[in-house]
Amino acid sequence: MKKTLFLLLIFTTFLFSDSINKNILIINSYHKGYKWSDDIVKSIEKVFYKHTNLDINVLYMDSKKITSKEYSKNLKNLYKVQLKHRKYDLVITIDRFAYDFILDSYDELFINTKIFTVGIENFSQEKLIEKALENKVWALLEKRDLKANIKLVEKIIPSIKNLYIINDKSINATHTEPLIKELFVDFTGRYNLIYLKEDNLSSLKHRFSKPENNSAVLFIRFYKNSDGTLNKNYEISKFINDSKVPIFITDSVFKYSGVIGGKIVDLEKFGTQSGLMALDILNNKELKKVNVFDDFAYIFDSKKLDEFTIAIAQINDEYELVNKRLTFFDKHRGFINFVFIISPILIFLILGLIHNIYMRVNTQKKLRQRIDFDEVLLNAIESPIFWQDEKGRILDSNMMFCNIINVEKSHIYNKRLDEFSDNRSVKIVQKALLKYKKNSKKHSSFKLKVTSIDEKIYFIKQTTYCDSKTKKTGTVTILTDITKEKKAELERQKNQQFIIQQSKLAEIGEIFSSIAHQWKSPLVEITTIAQESFYSSSTQKSEDESYVKDIMTQVEYMNKTINDFQNFMVPSNKKTIFDVSLAIDELLKIVNHNIKYNYINLEFNYDKNINLNVLGFRNEFMQAILNIINNAKDELIKKDFNDRFIKINILNEGKNLKIQILDNAGGIKKTALKKIFKAYFSTKKEGHGIGLYMAKMIIEDKMNGELQASNANDGALFEIILEYVE
Structure with missing residues (x-):
């Protein structure tokens, strides 16, 4: 009885062994988005997803970007914490970096765990024997068939004179070099076999940017430049596609990038075989410790074959064509086959339908169908119709x-x-x-x-x-x-107004430059006459000196005013970072006399410790401020009372800079307050209504700020809000 129960227990355990949950850890040497390893991992996962009892975890080492010992040490410490409470039945390593890392960390992280390494090109038993792991490690090697690819090139390009073999200067490249050296040792061809290891992808692009007759390239890899920078897949694909020399490949990463073709390692097949081997290892099946993937595939790009006028009729093996130009029959082959298969049935069906239509269809049904169709069609139209x-x-x-x-x-x-x-x-x-x-x-x-x-x-x-x-x-x-079209037209008109205003400003600047040039000559003459008068005068020198000094002061002031105005009239070509307080100071120097002689007090207040820098058009900003100040001045001139003033305050609010311009001219009428920023609206009899419109467009449309107007303290308050630059 006991013996029977024991046998039953063994049978039950064997029967349900596949239902026991098993944990698998995949350690990828590279980062997510690196196509070579991503294709392998995806295919492995496809195999695993068919088995609900498998729990899969994937870790990325990112060793293409970071290769320092410090990083490896910290990564080991991170995995110690991350995997502390996890026990894995199998650890799968993708490529050399992950495999070496596992061997070095085995005693600390993965004691008694089975290891399956995938994608390495060379395998050594010495390190395994040294660590007593020869019974814990299985391998599926990815060895590129370089010799077969060279024979392929010779076969389809009989006139070949130069064959370049491209490899980068990465650590991975060193593992491929034994295969390349073996290739050169055994090579007995009548043409030149050239091993090419450029420093960067740019020099490689330049080298093959021009046609080179009777030459070809065997591309192995070029992921890394010699300075350590990583080339992105799309950059390598663009180099391959733009190359004026035909390129052959050894794996399927750049299968659709404009290569001629090659005898390749199909990474999806490679990943699938890796997944199946992993299942065999988990289930303790008899399996060779070291296996070599040999299920190669021939692929060719139809468009590139046409581009370089290369024929593949002499290829006896099965091959796959990508980017193939499909004929009409290729595009509709399924439909054509379907029609031929069911054509006898279709004939009977058509005859039956004709008879049925003849007997059943009537005017009322046709009309109903037409009405339904019209209704559907009408409701599908986005425009309102009645x-x-x-x-x-x-x-x-x-x-x-x-x-x-x-x-x-x-x-x-x-x-x-x-x-x-x-x-x-x-x-x-x-x-x-x-x-x-x-x-x-x-x-x-x-x-x-x-x-x-x-x-x-x-x-x-x-x-x-x-x-x-x-x-x-x-x-x-x-x-x-037409809402969108109208908005686009309005935006275009605003931009056009801004350009026109800049053009006017430039024209005025040119006119003023001409006037300034003419003014400066008389000013020089006045200075000279005053000095000559001083030295030739017979009166007391002290009085003459004071007289000449006053003249010189006025001349210097006029000259500086002319220069300031010239600078102000030049329109800004592009956005720059400028100090708001300095721009307003410069503007006030120009308009100060006009304000002063109209008996208006002008105050300019700001805390020097606040951030005053903004990004925008400096001279157009000054023009916007000038328009607001001039409007305030014009309104104050109309008022006959003492203590007329214009106050300018600058302060910070959060990450914004606020400029307040306040006057005591009585404020803006409520009816006009909503319209003052509209184009061609003016409260003045001879006003053009463009000043405040342009000011708002400069601040809001061109400098991403806000310009608001309101009434406060018996006057108008204009507030400009701009984001300051840190």
């Missing part, structure tokens, strides 16, 4: 029209628009249509508030129709949403 008869009654519409007037479709049939007297949207549409009938060119569009926050602009298009059977006429109205 029909009216000669009396203005609505005969039909699409859902879009019902949505914008917020009326159900069933409620609008045979009704006139003026019957919806309580509907604000209908009133707006009706009013717009009446204006359109009077003058279609002038009133071709109107605004309609679709929601509380969404206002749209619609373009009106009307046409008359006539029913050929009933001879009744009517009108079709189409409303096209």
